[in-house]
Amino acid sequence: MNVPMTPARARGIVAVRAEAPGDIKALLGDLQKDWDAFKAAAAEKDKEQAAKFDDVVTTEKFNRINSSVSDLQAAVDQANAKLAAMSINGGSSAGPRDPEYTAAFRSHFRKGDIEASLHKGSDPEGGYLAPVEWDRTITDKLVEISPMRQIARVQTISGNGFRKLVNQKGTGSGWVGETAPRPETATPTFGSMTYDTGELYANPATTQQILDDAEVNLEQWLSDEVEQEFSYQEGIAFVSGNGVNKPAGLLSYVTGGANAGVHPYGPIPTGVTAAAADTVTGDELIDLTGSIPTIYQADARFVMNRASIFRIRKMKDGQGNFLWQPSFQIGQPQTVLGYPITEMAAMPGMVAGAFPIAFGNFQRGYIVIDRTGVRVMRDPYTNKPYVHFYTTKRVGGGLLDPQVLRVLKMAG
Template identity: 65%
Template sequence: MGMMKHPALVARGIVAVRADAGGDPKTMLAALNAAFEEFKSTHTAELKALKDGQSDVVRTDKLTKLEASISSLQGALDTQAAQMTALQLGGPGTDGAPRDPEYSNAFSAHFRKGDVNAALNKGADAEGGYLAPIEWDRTITDKLVEVSPMRQIATIQSISGAGFKKIFNLGGTGSGWVGETAPRPQTATGTFGVMTYTPGEIYANPAATQQLLDDSEVDLEAWLANEVEKEFSLQEGIAFVAGNGVNKPTGFLTYAEGATNAGAHPFGAIPTTTVAGATAITSDELIDLVYSLPGELSQNARFVLNRTSLARIRKLKDGDGNYLWQPSFQAGQPQQVLAFPVTEMAAMPNATAGAYPIAFGDFKRGYLIVDRLGIRVMRDPYTNKPYVHFYSTKRVGGGLLDPNALRVLRMAAS
C-alpha cells in the first residue's frame, strides 16, 4: 500500500523538520515528536514574552510554521491508520484479483458499450438498473471508511429492508422484599421505547464521453469508484454530524440538549456542558467535559472536533503546565487530548456563539449508521450526449444510539 508523501515544512531558525520521509511511519513519528517539542518551547517563550509586554514577529512566524508542520505530519499518520482500518474490512483478494472476475468483466463491458451477456447480468431489472459487482461494492465501502471519520468510530448496521427498528428498555420493573411465606403480589412491568432508523438515498452522477470509454486503457471500475466515493463521503460527512433526517441521516449534534431532536430518543437528549465564553475554551472546561461522562462509559471514549478547534486546543495546558494535546507516539495510534484519542471531523462547527464545536464519548455505543445493502448503477447514454452518465445510488441512514454514551460542549450564546 502506498503511503502519502508530504512536502518539507521548515521553521526558520530551527532544525528543519521534514515530512517527506517517503511515507515511512517511523521517520514521520520522529519528525512529529521533534516538531511538537520545538512547538512547546517556542509557545512557552511566546507566552512569556506576551506577559512581559513584548512581541516577536519572528517567533510568531516560527510558531505558525511549526503548527502547520505538526498538522501535516499528524494528518499523514491519521490517513495511514484509516487506510489500515479499511484494509481490515476485506476487499479484493490479496493478489488484487476480483472475487468474481466473470461478472466484473461484464460490468466493465457494460460501462463501455452498454451490452451485457444476459447470463451475466445478475443485477439488471426491468428499469435498466445494474447492481454493482460485490467486490466493487466492497471497494466503495472500504473507501468510505477510509475517508469518513464517522464510519471509523460509529456502529455500522447493514440491512436488507426499508428500515431498521431498535427497542430500548426504559426500565420500570418493580421488585420487593418478602418473608418466606408472605404473598407475592404483582410488581410493576418495565416499558420500552422504539427508534426507527430509515435510510435516505444518496447519489452520484459522474460522466465520461463515449470516446473516452471506447479508447480508455484505465481501470473503469476504479475510476467510477473514486468518483462515487468523493460525492458519497462529502454528503455523508455532513449528514452524520448535522443532518436533519429528511431523506438523509440524522446528525448526532441534533440530539444534543437544546437542539432540534433533543426529545427524539427514548433515553433523552445528549447532555451538554456549556462553557463561559462565546468563542474561547479553557483547559478546565475540557476537563469538565471529560468527567461529565460516567467512568464506565469512558473506556472507549474519544474527542470529535474540526481542525480549527483542534488548533486552539493544541495550545492549552493543564495546571501543571503540561499540554493537553499529545501527538501520535506510534504508527496506528491517534493523537490525543487529555489521554483520549482525537478524531478530526471537518463537518463539526467552529467555536462560535451557541455552537457545539466539540463532542466526547463512545461513538460505537452512541451513534448508529444504517447501510442498505448494495450500490445500484444505471448507465445513461441518452440524457447528455455525447456523455455517458453513471447514475449511482446508495441508501444510508443514521441516528443516535445511546445519548448516555456521548457528551457535547456548547459555547455560550454571546
C-alpha cells in the same frame, strides 16, 4: 527563535496518503520533530507573554509549526484508518464472488453491452447493481475517509429501514424473607427508534475513449470518483443532517435540535457550557469528560474540527504539560487529556451558541445504516461525448443512546 526546517515543512505537506507501515513510520518521525519544534516555539511565546511582548515574527512561526503538526497528524490518522480498513477485510479481496456477472458488468460499463447474466441486477430505471467487489471497494474507501464511520456502529441492512427496541427500564424488585410471598413486580416498558435511509448519489463522467483503454482500472476509477462526493455529503449529514431523506446528524439530537425529542431517553445532554463565546479552557474540557458517568467512559473520545484542535493544542495543565499529544506509534491516535480525538470537518467552530466539541462512546452512541448494494446507471446520451455513471447508495444514520454522549456548548 531558531525554528528547524523539518522534512514536513520542506515538502509543504497539505495531505499525505501513506501506503505502508514504513510510510507511517516516516510520518511519525516528521510529526515528532514538528511537535518538538512546536513545544520549543510555545516556550518562546510564553517568555514573550511573561515580558508583555508580542513578536509578530515569532507568532507567525509558531502558527506555521502548529499548522504543520495538524497536517502531519491528519496524514497519520488517514494512514491508520486505511490500515484498519485493510485489517477488517483481511488485507485483500478473495476475488469476484460472481465472475460471470462481474465480467458482464465490465462489458456493459465499457460498451453498453447487455448480456443475459447482467439483467439479474437491473432495476426499472435502467440501473444495475454493481458486483459485490465494486460495492465493497466503494464502502472500504468510505470507511477510510469518513470519520464517523470509523468510530460509530455500522449496520448493513437489506430493506429500507432499521428498527431498534429501546428498554426504558422500570423493572421492580425487592427484598424478601425465605418463606415470604413474592408479589408481581413492575414490568419494564419499551420504546423504539426507526432509522430510515436516504439516497446518496454521484454522477461521475468520462469519455468513451478512456473506457476503451484496456489499461483503465474501472473499479478503482469509479470508487475514486464516487468517494469524493459520497464522503463529503456523508460528513455533513452525520453531524448536522435533519433526517429528511438523509441521516439524522449527531447535533440534531442535542437540546433544541431538530430531533431532540425523538429518542425515548431524551436529547444528548450539554455536559459543559463554556464561559466564553469563542474559546474553551482546559478545566472545561476536564469537566466535559467528567460529565459522562464512569460506566459509559470506556472507549470515549473527543470529536471536533481542525480549527478547534488547533486551539486546544496550545493549552497546558497546571504543571506546564500540554493537554494535546500527537500519535507516537502506528495505530495510535492523537489525544487530549489521554482521550483519543477524531477530527471531523463538519463539526462547527468555536462561535457563540455552537456545539464545537462532542465527547463520549460513539460506538454505543451513534449508528450508520448502509443498505446493501450500489447501483450504477450508464448514461451516454445526456452529455455527449461524455458517458455518465449515475451511482446511488442508500445511507442512513441516527442516535443510538444519548446517555453515552455529551456536547460542549459555547456561551451566547
